[in-house]
Amino acid sequence: MAFRPRVLLFGLSLLATAAQAVEFSGLIRSSTGSLPSAITVEADRRGEKTVLVGNVENGRYRIDLPSPGMYRVRLQASGWEAEPKIVFDPQTTGARDFLVYPAKVPEPELAAELLRMGEDDQEFRKNLPKQPDVAFIKRWQENDRVREERLARIIADKGWPRISQVGHQAANAAWLIAQHGTDDFLKRCLVLMKAAAADGEITPHHLALSIDRVLTQDKQKQIYGSQFQTNQDGKTFLLPVEDFEHIDERRASMGLEPFAEYRKNFEK
Secondary structure (H helix, E strand, O other): OOOOOOEEEOOOHHHHHHOEEEEEEEEEEEOOOOOOOOOEEEEEEOOOOEEEEOEEEOOEEEEEEEEOOOEEEEEEOOOEEEOOEEEOOOOOOOOOOEEEEEOOOOOHHHHHHHHHHHHHHHHHHHOOOOOOOHHHHHHHHHHHHHHHHHHHHHHHHHOOOOHHHHOHHHHHHHHHHHHOOOHHHHHHHHHHHHHHHOOOOOOHHHHHHHHHHHHHHOOOOEOOOOOEEEOOOOOEEEOOEOOHHHHHHHHHHOOOOOHHHHHHHHOO
């Protein structure tokens, strides 16, 4: 979602008259234990150039988001990074904490390697044929296996790649490789992902997808409704979900879009 806003709006009153403004707020956590001296919080709505500006005070941020709308909320501080948050619906999205970390990550070489591995993963999947033959599937499995084995060695040497260690993009690439790995490998990685999540060191919606995948692999009900399956007739159906009535509350808590919107991806 490459939004390129250029026009700043320092007051929300004009937009608020056309739509109800909802407060989006949370804590700001630092990987070093100390926060940057100056932090700003901004948001832009999909399809618009206007930038909304909020407040940061005493380790918390607050910004009003007119509803409805889909937003990208980001923190900015010189020399620091923070992964942006996507807000699908201000009315239903709860408080979301930010993790800020120095832009000069401790493991730049590892970060570069993980980014390349993630790009290779996606490049291969962009060229999937509609009906892959046995030879293609074998190459697919072999490519995933090579990345899995390399990530396993990285984990054995350095632990799970955390956001503050390699940056959020490289950390997300590590998650992608694990998600596309074997069942046993993903299950082992999930333990490490949950430990990282306790410190805000993994993207929440990625963790949710991995939790669901491991649950469905073990023939249990998923929690966030992310896992579908295609039958022999080519029809896609949702795998069993625990307490489906409250699924959107759980999805919102992990930064996932409402289930009805997500499901459209499998109906195309």
